Amino acid sequence: MEKRKNKKIIIKVSDLSKSFNDNIVLKNINFKLFEGESLAIIGASGSGKSVLLKNIIGILEPDKGSIQINDTEMVNLPRNLKEKILLDLGITFQHGALFDSLKNWENIIFKIANKKKMNNKQGKKLAFSIIKKLGLQPEILDLYPSEISGGMQKRVAIARAICGNPKILLFDEPTSGLDPVTGSLIDQLIKTAVRTVGGSAITITHDMASVFRIADKVMLIDNKTISWSGTPKDMFNSTNAKIQEFIKPINSEFLLND
């Protein structure tokens, strides 16, 4: 903890609670994301990981608490100001959310197309420079999202998120449903994005291989709150039953390799 003393806080979530009618999903969530840090959020299905992310980006409003991004309070911030801040974030959703009516390359450069006037050739060139790192072929650029596979759509969404090198990245299950090779390409990209632009990332994942590849810090959401946090390595020494469940398959894998 000590060595992070001088690091800038990029996202600060304080006492955040969120319910849907009488379903209490999150209760008193507190955490900070520091500059240059890659944070993984793990937790069982339905534990509230996506709800937390949606609160951070303002798709959902918390019932209580505060969310600060670069010192700006996001809760109750007028929509136009919120959108301005979100433009500087690279976000992917758990379930796609590409624009169906735009071609893949147009999806990818969408955020920066308004800022930088580019012709089609320049736009496609930029889009290709990103997708080639994700193992996608240039042929998909001129297709629409509906014309490519789910795994390809996922990668186009990631390309869209990182286009323009945003300093804050928020990914919800970026590798789920992808083959291990593609998954590790995406992990590499997240890591590079954090390291090279001095960015910070929050990645929601249930993929433990990803956690070990990308995360400096891990947070477990359980029983509506953050019930454990530490480094990926700390997980191996944890007595927390849920953490042990998460690393059990990895330990078994080591045993099989013995």
Ligand SMILES: Nc1ncnc2c1ncn2[C@@H]1O[C@H](COP(=O)(O)OP(=O)(O)OP(=O)(O)O)[C@@H](O)[C@H]1O
């Ligand atoms: N818009 C909504 N309206 C009502 N309930 C919701 C809404 N969004 C999420 N929930 C509820 O919040 C709880 C947490 O959902 P969430 O999507 O955050 O889980 P998760 O941890 O992301 O799970 P998974 O790993 O399956 O993606 C669930 O009980 C879900 O039904």
Ligand SMILES: [Mg+2]
């Ligand atoms: Mg989810």
